[in-house]
Amino acid sequence: MAEAANVRQNLQNVPSIFEISAAETLDNLIYPALSKVFDYFGLRLDFKLWGNLHVREEVSPIITWILQYLYLRKRASSFGESFYGLQRTATATGELLTRQQQFTSATLLTFLPYIERKLRSRSAQHENTYAWESQLINLFHVYNASKAIHTFLYLIKYAKSHSPLFRALRLTLRYPSEPPKEDKWTYIFLKMLEVLAFFLQFIQWWYSNDQRRKLGGTLQNPQAMPxxxxxxxxxxxxxxxxxxxxxxxxxxxxxxxxxxxxxxxxxxxxxxxxxxxxxxxxxxxxxxxxxxxxxxx
The missing domain is CATH 3.30.40.10 (Zinc/RING finger domain, C3HC4 (zinc finger))
Structure with missing residues (x-):
């Protein structure tokens, strides 16, 4: 009976693929929303590195990484996962993330989507791409196909992890057995960030191309000069x-x-x-x- 209760508790702690997908969607929302805000205020890294090499890049990935690492450090979950009450634990032992896993998870959460988005943007604009960029795009295709297979295996309860990255890091998503222990100010600060999730969703909707075209565009067509x-x-x-x-x-x-x-x-x-x-x-x-x-x- 005790074994059956333990199995039932483990099954109850396993989130559905819909909750995981919602958490991933919220994580992927951070970068484009911050990009719109920072572009509006003109916040960019702009300096000469050496010689003729000029760096002009966004600060959004850096802020996104800091935000994700903060959540992984305090709650063992990403921003989106924390919003939906999920937690990253070791697949075999159920223990929380180590310091190295926190750093690796924040880096993969931030820079993998950033690199893929940049490569696809360059390819869509028909810019001259290098051979290694085409190879990276193909690798992302392979990764997305592998992720779809893992998702299906997780859906039919055959795999413990929904993503090849989670499997490589030997992690899985679970509902925490007890609320995270954190001081009052950390709790207030993280709660304020979660409230900002609705603001991020509004930013994303406002700048959505589909919504812009559906509303007829935000710019008025210029009148021809007589x-x-x-x-x-x-x-x-x-x-x-x-x-x-x-x-x-x-x-x-x-x-x-x-x-x-x-x-x-x-x-x-x-x-x-x-x-x-x-x-x-x-x-x-x-x-x-x-x-x-x-x-x-």
């Missing part, structure tokens, strides 16, 4: 109907900018986007996702 107000020397340089505003030649592979509505040659707008990151006519900031291919019928 021809009578244009200087005479500019009238002869304006593109005619069917011409690209960049190269002033007939459109080749016409591509519309969803932010401003102007149509360009695909090659012209992509080249300008790599160099400037804006719409050539309106100077609105755009990305490769804002370009829409136009097909004639």
């Amino acid at each position: 021809e009578r107000e244009l200087p005479k020397e500019l009238k002869n340089t304006l593109p005619k109907n069917g011409e690209c505003p960049v190269c002033l030649l007939p459109l080749q592979t016409p591509t519309a900018c969803a932010v401003s509505g102007y149509v360009y040659c695909w090659k012209c707008i992509v080249t300008h986007l790599k160099e400037q990151g804006t719409c050539p006519v309106t100077s609105y900031p755009i990305t490769i996702e804002d370009l829409v291919r136009i097909y004639e019928t």
Whole structure:
């Protein structure tokens, strides 16, 4: 009877895959939300390293790592896992994380998604990528496939860990048998961070491309300047109907900018986007996702 009770207690301490997925979603929300906030205030690392090497990078990954390490140190769980009441324990012994496991977990939680996001962004913008970057992207494909297999095995109760990273670190997620022991100020500080989770979700929704397009966009399309107000020397340089505003030649592979509505040659707008990151006519900031291919019928 005691053995049956122990088995039942262990089963009750095992979170469902839906709770684990929700915790991972919240963890993945931290970086993009912080990026939006820091970009708004212009907070970036900007300095010369040596020679012509200039470093201009975000501070979001550093803040994300500090936040995750703080939670792993105090509660043996990530930000998202703590929000859903989960805890990382050793698979074999059930003990809490060691100092090395805390450091490794925070690093993997922060920089693996960051590197994958950067690689996919460079690939989506058709930038010149190195061979090792393509190999890394393939490795991420293999990792995601392996994670899907682990998730399925965890779902059918065949595996103790839902992720290959957890298996490599010999960790698993469980509900804590007792609340974490922490002082009053640490508890208040971590609770305030958990409340900020709703703020992070709002930031992510506000800047979501899907929501922006669904609401019709946040930028107003610029009005064309009447021809009578244009200087005479500019009238002869304006593109005619069917011409690209960049190269002033007939459109080749016409591509519309969803932010401003102007149509360009695909090659012209992509080249300008790599160099400037804006719409050539309106100077609105755009990305490769804002370009829409136009097909004639």
